[in-house]
Every structure is written in structure tokens, then in C-alpha cells.
Amino acid sequence: MKPSVIKRHIKDSLKSLRRNGWMSVAAVSAVTVTLLLVGIFMALLLNVNHISRQVENDVRVRVYVEKKTSKAQEATLKQALKALPDVTKVTFRSSNQELNSIVGTYGSQWKMFSGDQNPLNDVFLVDTKDPKATVSVAKRAKKLKNVSEASYGGTTAKRLFKTVDAIQRGGLAFTILLLFVAVFLISNTIRITILSRKDEIRVMRLVGATNGYIRWPFLLEGAWTGLFGSLLPIVAVDIAYGLVYRSANLSTAANGFDLYPSMPFLIWLDLAIALIGIVIGALGAVVSMRRFLRI
């Protein structure tokens, strides 16, 4: 296509958007409402994922070493643990370090167990590739020599994985549903504006316009509708996220988790909202006008 023709299509699409008046306003409003929902939900879901990933990463296998295991045997055990499938990192914590962290958490009266009195075992902290692999890694580790016990948080971890899974799956399903509603709403509104221009399309065909040529201004008009419709949701989500981040992050940070910081998260979110608007607008226009283009 010639550059002059592209320029003409862009100009025509904007002109027609303006001359369509209230029809355009209606279409843009439909996009605005839907994208506002999409934007809010995307911010919510992405942060739930973000936090659940942090929670998951906290889950690891604790392998307790039998008492009276020599240093050399511990080194062999460490190698054996490393060789297990799905294991990424093995960290050694001596019984003294373990006791110190208990003392740090629960108080100095626990100091009486220090030295030879220490009832705690040496521990290997095993990180796994996937949090879900902790179950199988713990089972395998238990069978290794010099291991007294291997735990992965047991039912707590299992329940946590289930919850995170449910949130992710439910959230994904809801987002997809929302996007479907968006396509339906937008393409329906655009369909009404195109229906009112059925005769126009007929005339275009009679003066020899190809289907491709006719489609372009409509496609661009849909894309503009999507873009303009995304402006308000972008501003609203940006402001709201800033406020939520400031108040909510204090409480979540205290628990060791954090939300996405506003930058660059909001830039990506804004781009995504604008892109969804443009794509859905253009798609809605093309889908709605298909049946007017049969010769």
C-alpha cells in the first residue's frame, strides 16, 4: 500500500469517528467500562500471582541429619541430595545455627541447650526447582543414609499449593471470561455503528472499492475506539494502584511479601490495557463488517 493511501485511511478513520458523533461516544464508553474491569482485575491477579510465588519460594525441604554423623558422611549426603532430581540448592545449617535461630525467635532461655546439650540435628535446607517437587524430594531424601527425617511442611504445604493453584486457575478463567465479554460488548457496539452504515459500504463497493480498501478505515476506526476507550481506565488504574500500593504494601511487607512496585509495573499494565483495547476494537470492527463485504 502506498504511504499516501495509508495516510488517507488514517485521516478518513478519524474523520468518520468524529462525524459519527454519539455512536462513537457510545462505542468508546463500552470500551471504557470493560477495560476498567479488565485493568482492575489484571492488577489484582498479577499481584496475587506475585505474592503466591513468593510464598511458594519459601517452601523448601528440611533434611535432618542423624546424630553422630561424621563430617565426611555429611559431605557425601550433601552430594547425594544435590544429585536428586529437581534439587537446585542445598544449604547446610549446623545444629548450633539452628539453636541460634530458635534463641533469636523464642528467647535466651533456650541457650541452656547449647554446647553438647544441643538436642537439635544438623540440617540441610534443600531448595527445589518447583515448590511442588518438595513432596517427592522429601520422600527420596528420607531413604538416604544418615537421614533421620525429611519434612516439607507436610499438609500445610499441600494446602498452600492447592489454594495458590485455585486462585491462579480461577483468576485466569475469570480474566478470559472478562475478555470474552469485552469482545462481545465492543464488537456489538461497533456492529451497531456499522449497521447504520450498511448503505455506505454498498456504495463503496459499487464505485469499485476492494474489500481490503473498505475494511481499513473501519478497522482503524475500531482501533481508535479501543485506544480512546482505554485512556480513562489507564488513568483510573494508575491512580488507584498508587493509593492501594501505599496503604497495602505496609501490611504485606511486614509479613515478608510485597506487591509489584508502581514502576515499571504500571507502564506494562497501561500498555497491556491500551493494546487489549486496540486489538479488541479492531477485531470487533472486522468481525462485525464481514457479512457486508460479500459480493
Next chain:
Amino acid sequence: MIQMKNVMKQYDNGVIAIKDLSLSVDPGEFVYVIGSSGAGKSTFIKMLYHELTPTKGTITVGKYDFAKMDNKDVPLFRRELGIVFQDFKLLPRLTVYENVAYAMEVIEKDEDEIKPRVLHVLKLVGLEQKLRRFPNELSGGEQQRVSIARAIVNAPDVVIADEPTGNLDPDTSDGIMDILERINADGTTVIMATHNRELVNSRPHRLLEIAGGRLVRDEEGGAYGNEA
């Protein structure tokens, strides 16, 4: 310019609008097509610009043989024609200038070529003062002149006019006929379907009469009143 051989058109509902029609029109001719309502005149005209395709028989317009044409060629074929309708079929959202320019934009002409040509044809039909008006601000005669300007802006070989004076009063109709005859004098073939008895009788040209889906009269300089 136009050849039709044993053309038959049957609609999906079984109605046969054209039974068996053969004719030939040479380049540069001015041809009236007359016939009462339901005679098949509209079907005949629509087949000329490929809005309808024949059920049987062959149609050739210019270098386009309908039998060998696929859907992609239809827009290209229509660019070789100028079509004028009884109800003008202007784009209501576009100004007079834009309506005429549109026919050139569609075939991807450049702006510096479009502007002088559009101004030229609008002057030809006497509308150079109303470039920025919208169709609903014009009289019927003026709208029809815009639609003629649009039809001839790409210098087509054939202009097909379907009852171009059907909605206009006699004086305005005369003005439209002047324009069509002037276009014809420049070498463009003009096919005009009409009901207008006075026009046909006062401006004699080749006359085709369609009745009952057949060509019943083909007479140079024929007139209403001596029907076959």
C-alpha cells in the same frame, strides 16, 4: 463494448426475470432501455454492473468476460464503469467534493491528481460552488449531478444510468440529460434505463425495449408510442 448472448436469469425463489436475451452495444452509443415495471429492466441493468450474475448465457463488458471473472475482479471491473442511480446513492457523511474524490481514492490515485480532476468534473456538472455542502443540503437535481460527477470522474468507457431522472421534475431532468449527452459526445458509451416518455421522444437514441424478460424491440431513434 457490451455483448450479451442467450442470457437467462432465474432468482433463487424460482422467478425467471430474463428469459433469453442477446444484444450488442458498440462503443460510443447512447442506448435507452425501456420497459414497464416487472419487465426485467432492473435485472438487466444490475447484470451489466455485476450486481447480479446470469443463470445461463454470457455477458462481456469491455475486456471483462463475466464467466471468467472471479470475485476479486469485480471491484476492478466496476472501476471501468460509471453507475448512476435513481436514488443517487451518495455517501451522506461526505461532502460533495469528498463524494466525487472517493471514487478516485478507491483506486489509489494521488492527491495531486485527484484535486484538479474532481474540480474539473464538478465544474462540468455545474456544482463548483457547492464543494463543501453535504448531500442532504442539496436539491434532488444537484444530488444527481454529484452522482454523475462521481460516475465520470475516472473517465469510464461505459456509464450505466438506472432511471437517473426518476425522482426529478422535467426541467431538472432536461439538465441531467444534457450532461449525459455531453458525456456521450466525448465518446463514452451510455446505457440509460428510463420510464420518461418525453425524454425518449424528444431526444431520440437507440431504443431497447424489454418485456416479459425478452428484448422485444431494438430500434435506432425509436420512440414511445409505436411499441412493438
